[in-house]
Amino acid sequence: MPQHTPYDFDRIIDRTGTYAEKYDARKRIFGNDTAEPFWVADMDLPTPAFLVDALHARVAHPIFGYTDADAGTSAAIQWWLDSQHGLRTEKSWVRLSPSVVTSMSHAIQVLSQPNDSVVFLSPVYGPFFTTVRQNGRHPLDVPLHPQQNRYEIDFDALESALARPDATLLLLCNPHNPGGRVFSRAELSAMVDLCHKHNVHIFSDEIHCDIVFAPHAHTSILSIEAAHPISIVAFSIGKLFNTSGLNASFALIPNPKLRAQFVSATQRSHCADINLLGKVALTTAMSPQGAEYKRQLIAYLAENTQEVHRILSAIPGVSVMRPEATYLVWGDFRALGTPTQVAKRLIDDAQVLLSGGAFFGQNGDGWFRANCAHPRQRLYPAMERVLQALAPGTRPHSAP
Ligand SMILES: Cc1ncc(COP(=O)(O)O)c(C=O)c1O
Known part of the structure; x- marks a missing residue:
């Protein structure tokens, strides 16, 4: 049996002077x-510590030049998604991105048109509203309903929003922030079906997918086959490994046409790659x-x-x-x-x-x-x- 070092999460760490x-x-x-x-x-x-050590080791080398686009990141990402979420992916689906909100912004540009309505369940992480507005689209939020301290989706209200001719994109936050709700396979399948019915694409923000408490388990939208042609999904190591300041995130896009459009949007804003330390962190973190x-x-x-x-x-x-x-x-x-x-x-x-x-x-x-x-x-x-x-x-x- 391998011996595992117990991590000390009780240690108080002073963050003064660290740009926190x-x-x-x-x-x-x-x-x-x-x-x-x-x-x-x-x-x-x-x-x-194993991740901090890897960063130290890289910083000890005195040259911080351009990095090769992949640098082993896709293999680490694919291993992680398979081992942690049972999600089989292809290398070609993976696109690195500085942050989940960067991917959301590019997805909005690719999957909707100016003045379209972008649908999501609310309350939700604030940039869902601001990023939609900043891209010249209109947020169309559908309220979640608290029932016995758990949010429930009003599928009739959601369908009415998705059925609008100007609604072209659904932004999902799964697991949901705030509210800590894990959406079930049945709920996600129902949302995918509605999106197909009304010709709406999906951007799924799955940044919190690794922080899920038993008996709940994360279901990625990509574990639903029917979502593949219409979805862009974003993940990050930021939450689980507390590395948000390193800007290391990625998107998965199974549909080659959507992927080409996404890549072209990231290239237009010169955001198609991530920084060196982010790459070191990604490849090191997504490991046994x-x-x-x-x-x-x-x-x-x-x-x-x-x-x-x-x-x-x-x-x-x-x-x-x-x-x-x-x-x-x-x-x-x-x-x-x-x-x-x-x-x-x-x-x-x-x-x-x-x-x-x-x-x-x-x-x-x-x-x-x-x-x-x-x-x-x-x-x-x-x-x-x-x-x-x-x-x-x-x-x-x-x-x-
Ligand atoms: C749901 C959700 N999406 C995105 C983010 C931000 O992610 P990033 O820093 O990768 O843009 C957060 C941060 O709290 C979040 O809760």
Whole structure:
């Protein structure tokens, strides 16, 4: 049996002076630079040592010139998708991209026309709205419905949106941020069928696919054969390995015609490749060592998200989505006052910064999102402070 080094996720790491947005932008975004930040979706947990070592080794070489386009990245990507998600891919499908949002922007350019409507389920990660608008298209968001702390899709509303003649593209976020929802094969197949019926293409953002908690499992849209001719899918190592600052992502495009159009869009904006350290990170991370790190990290995050869910659920009037995926816990705080009033109590009384729900669209207003990818000795006391600030004297429900 191979011996695995246990990773230490409890270590507190000072991020001062490392250009960390989560800390450095506090004053600008929240008007406070001392409250503890649990907003931006990166982790305060370390990138695994085997990956840091590979980066060190490359930086030790004093020449940082142009890199060969592939550099072994596709083989690593294909191995990872097969071993982690049972997804068989072909090398030709893989296109490197600096970020998932870059791929989303190119997909919007390729799969829709100016002034078209682009459909997605909301609330959703803010750039779904902004990237559509920046490309001269119109966001057409279909609200998800909270039912017993889980989002459900209103398929009638979704079909009405997709049936509009100006709707040409569906943007999916699977697993879903915020809300931590893992879409099932049946739901995804139904969406693919609707897209075929109404002649709509799909861009699927699967950036959170590796952070899924048992018994849930990620189903890529590409595991549905019928999605292949109409889909562009984006992944990244940024979330799982905490390497978002390295800008290492990729898209998979089975349809050669769509792929050629996508490549041409990336070439027009000179974004068809990624940086050297991103390549080193991608090829190193997507490996058996990366899979073992993932196993340990997910166990840590599963407990963190459950505990934060338990603490925040104790606040009378607050309902919190059950986290099936992502290290983000999303709750409805509207019963406690206006978003500004609640944010003020979170910041001034609890000394905690959470992501405000308006970033995720109108349907998110009054909700807040807590990032649980932090060492427990920081995370749990912070969430207890939230509980005491919003419901003084309340105890969390007992653990299951
Ligand atoms: C759903 C989703 N997509 C994309 C991103 C950003 O990815 P990237 O930095 O690769 O553009 C995030 C970051 O939080 C996200 O949650």
